[in-house]
Amino acid sequence: MRVCVVGAGYAGLVGAAGLAAAGHAVTCVDADPDRVALIAAGTPPFHEPGLADLLRQQVSRRALRAGTDLAGAVRDAEVTLIAVGTPSLEDGRVDLGQVEAAATRIGAALRDSTEPYPVVVLTSTAPPGTTRTLLTPLLEAASARRDGADLGVATSPEFLAEGSAVAEALHPDRVVLGAAHPRTLDLLAELYRPLLTPPAETLRTDPDTAELTKYAANALLATLVSFSNEIADLAEAAGVDVVEVLRGVRLDRRLSPVVDGVRLEPGVLAYLAAGCGFGGSCLPKDLRALLAGTALPLPVLRGALATNRTRAARLLDQLRAGLGGELAGARVTVLGAAFKPGTDDVRESPALPVIEGLLAAGARVTLHDPVALDAARRALDDAPVHYRADLAEALAGADAAVLVTAWSAYRDLPALLPRTTLLVDGRRLIEPAAVARYRGPGAGAASSPRRNPAPS
Ligand code: NAD
Secondary structure (H helix, E strand, C coil): CEEEEECCCHHHHHHHHHHHHCCCEEEEECCCHHHHHHHHCCCCCCCCCCHHHHHHHHHHCCCEEEECCHHHHHHHCCEEEECCCCCECCCCCECCHHHHHHHHHHHHHHCCCCCCCCEEEECCCCCCCHHHHHHHHHHHHHHCCCECCCEEEEECCCCCCCCCHHHHHHCCCEEEEEECCHHHHHHHHHHHHHHCCCCCEEEEECHHHHHHHHHHHHHHHHHHHHHHHHHHHHHHHHCCCHHHHHHHHHCCCCCCCEECCEECCCHHHHHCCCCCCCCCCCHHHHHHHHHHCCCCCCHHHHHHHHHHHCHHHHHHHHHHHHCCCCCCCCEEEEECCCCCCCCCCCCCCCHHHHHHHHHHCCCEEEEECCCCHHHHHHHHCCCCEEEECCHHHHHCCCCEEEECCCCHHHHHHHHHCCCCCEEEECCCCCCHHHCCEEECCCCCCCCCCCCCCCCC
């Protein structure tokens, strides 16, 4: 099929490359000409494992093109996907400005399309009701077409996760399709069919259900993280190690089923782990949007967000305690800027409030990240931070290191960390006994000399 993807960001570009690999003719349109030039040359504009190879292949066989001409690309397409940003407003609700602007321009372009039934799909994350009450009327007005007659309007929320997005785009575990008309759903099922191999499933439903499904999925993951972090607080208070506690919880067959004598560890268990909280461009934003859009009390979900907001401060408390109560003048190396490993995305990364807190307390901050230093520099503006790409250099002379992103390179810390340097392990990546001075969320360390020997 001929496909246009409007918005070539983390979600749109990876999705577009996946559809190109599936045999479709895809044109990516983005408002940023620099981004378009990179994509057209087969170069990813951001870090995502596997994307460079996939992009090079699809661009060189001309299955994937990139441009800035939205009207031309939409006019030639059978299906147009909207993958523009849906950032938070001040009050937590979603800013749908990019969706509105894109929809208006897409609708206008469809006036000149000869397609009898072009389909426009919202893949950006947007609150329930957006497709029905905003997108459909906008498209109908701008295109002079009618949904279900000579236009198909749908939503298919994007579920891919940064760091593993390429594999997920090529082999999605589910496709959720929401549309008011069966003809639209049939066309979209055809679009995704080459990517869906059993046991992957397609959920055909109405747009509101599809939109809420995306929010529900992210709310579950966010809640698991905050649940784990509250258990970490309890573990600390009890002087025990949350890693052991949660390992015991995970050994329940309902969480890690035993099949043919082998215990399976479903991926969701990665969220049943203590750390310094969730960040990124989706979980915090989507949970805020869900809560800002309702008057329902929803104490579990509101609590998940509130608990998450306290994590950076707790990490700083552990650091302060480990350094004898004073951060002013301390040389602190922050390990990791990306909100999770495998990406250079620093949006709402826990590293940002940790760094801001350190600077406010008068610490001297060095930041290391294998891929996200440029993005961190932009996010931190002109903050007085020393940026280091070399790990050993970043650690040299540090009084303390705070591990924020679980990059696999940090597993080597026990060999690299000077004995006198305190490690505050915000991801519980390192065995406490493997370093001389260790603290971390739920490490039970302060009160358990067995696990966290006093600084030598
Ligand atoms: P992003 O900010 O990285 O990318 C958005 C892109 O859209 C930008 O490159 C911008 O230049 C472009 N754009 C905006 N308006 C445009 C217009 N009118 N015409 C052409 N281009 C335009 O955002 P993202 O992280 O890719 O997220 C996009 C959507 O997907 C959001 O709703 C997000 O919640 C959702 N989502 C993101 C992820 C993820 O991992 N990042 C995962 C699932 C869902």
